[in-house]
Ligand SMILES: Cc1cc2nc3c(=O)[nH]c(=O)nc-3n(C[C@H](O)[C@H](O)[C@H](O)COP(=O)(O)OP(=O)(O)OC[C@H]3O[C@@H](n4cnc5c(N)ncnc54)[C@H](O)[C@@H]3O)c2cc1C
């Protein structure tokens with residue numbers, strides 16, 4: 127069996143950026159990139175790449191194509207899925223994508239997917255750690271008119287069908303759908319593999335296909351936002367932490383308990 | 393008169409707790425914009441449930457008990473909600489950030505070609521312009537963003553669980569109940585629910601606990617969690633964890649608190665060896681009191697906690713636990 131998978135992956139600011147280094151420019155309503163901290167492939171998208179590779183391996187053949195939309199890709203970052211073992215990569219890179227919102231992203235992704243041809247599966251991350259929208263994949267399944275399975279922690283491919291275990295707070299639900307289908311993947315699917323030296327060598331010989339919006343026949347008005355960002359700010363925490371200090375750590379622990387009693391918390 | 397429409401979920405034959413929260417948010421918007429509040433109820437509907445929805449704030453209740461709506465398959469709910477939107481032309485549609493609501497709202501928004509905002513903590517209507525603005529955390533909670541919808545209705549808003557408090561039940565309220573005959577075509581249903589598997593952890597449920605003791609990567613492994621368990625038991629509370637702990641396999645993902653885990657708001661949230669990343673705090677910042685034990689005085693958790701000890705948990709926790717036990721038994 128051979129299976130063709132498209133993985134949608136987004137380049138995002140590193141979510142491990144310390145809160146203290148995080149700042150926004152409220153005039154232009156944008157997050158200011160932190161000098162010296164390069165962007166990363168969104169974590170859940172890496173989980174989706176991992177899931178795709180496992181499915182291709184289990185099927186014994188097929189292709190994994192990574193697709194991304196952005197305005198300024200850092201090639202060393204974006205090549206990671208290729209180093210992990212993906213077969214090819216399509217980057218839609220256009221200045222017009224700078225402030226693209228979720229609706230615009232769905233339009234671009236679906237045009238690119240339609241152009242790429244036949245596929246069996248689309249895998250997406252559950253949410254992107256920049257705007258935390260968690261709905262681009264849902265929109266994509268609507269636009270493409272294919273089954274939508276979400277929050278997968280396990281994916282099983284059958285003849286022409288797919289079975290997914292969807293994470294729930296108190297267990298999971300098992301869903302089934304026909305192929306082609308779209309699935310969003312979360313961290314419970316397992317850690318993404320580290321690129322091997324051989325993988326990195328192979329990836330260095332691959333050139334991502336880079337397209338612009340006009341290559342996809344898209345015009346600027348199809349990128350019109352569905353909502354206006356009216357404010358962006360860093361929330362201020364009102365908490366004032368009282369540090370309890372005893373003679374040593376053990377004493378501090380004892381004093382902490384006494385303090386909580388004094389404050390009538392326990 | 394146009395309306396604010398709420399998707400009120402039913403779970404195991406009872407109204408889901410988020411229904412009251414959504415109705416409270418909708419009543420706020422309705423007052424600001426001078427609109428009605430309507431609720432959509434799907435599945436096995438009883439008179440008790442419709443009565444409760446009215447008592448919690450609905451002026452109109454649309455009910456549909458099509459067999460395809462009996463299970464939590466999003467496809468059927470999207471189709472049914474779409475039919476109500478076509479008939480009632482609501483100004484805004486509110487769904488809860490539950491496994492069903494966070495999928496149904498956005499999918500229908502895209503189907504209708506209108507905007508959607510996920511995980512909203514507040515909603516405001518501006519009387520003169522009639523515009524709705526939502527506020528939601530972005531960048532893992534590091535920033536807050538306010539979005540205003542364009543003129544296209546309906547505007548889809550997914551509301552964070554527990555962001556609103558349900559209104560006091562008022563049984564004198566009167567509502568209009570509209571039973572709908574839904575027509576849901578077979579080809580609308582593309583996904584089949586095979587099985588629901590429950591993995592309830594024993595003891596008090598994390599979401600219901602009034603005291604939570606949460607552990608992070610700083611604990612170094614799964615074993616120390618028995619000490620957290622011991623402390624939690626004294627309060628009849630529950631144990632939680634950071635994602636780092638769950639990803640490492642020390643505890644199951646059902647223990648995870650945070651942006652992509654559970655949202656909790658206990659009276660007391662005690663963290664041990666947790667750095668307090670914004671994505672973790674997103675799930676617990678509405679706790680009444682947060683207490684931190686962490687050896688790094690620079691850790692972000694000390695910006696969020698009200699009491700803390702800078703120290704090694706291996707030394708701090710035993711004496712803390714022993715003193716708590718004394719205090720609670722005296
Ligand atoms: C999209 C996205 C979603 C996420 N969702 C979640 C989520 O839902 N929940 C969540 O928790 N995280 C989430 N995260 C991950 C989050 O960013 C952090 O990586 C995670 O919370 C860190 O867990 P931690 O605090 O246990 O570990 P660390 O950040 O490694 O912190 C460990 C802490 O332990 C302290 N420590 C070490 N040894 C000791 C000792 N002996 N005594 C006392 N203290 C000690 C250290 O000083 C340190 O502060 C998400 C991330 C992303 C990108």
Ligand SMILES: Nc1ncnc2c1ncn2[C@@H]1O[C@H](COP(=O)(O)O)[C@@H](O)[C@H]1O
Nearest residue numbers: 134135195250251253254259260261262
């Ligand atoms: N610009 C993009 N390029 C490629 N995939 C994207 C893009 N934006 C969102 N996605 C996909 O949609 C998922 C959820 O993103 P979001 O809805 O933005 O939170 C991501 O994990 C990706 O799989």
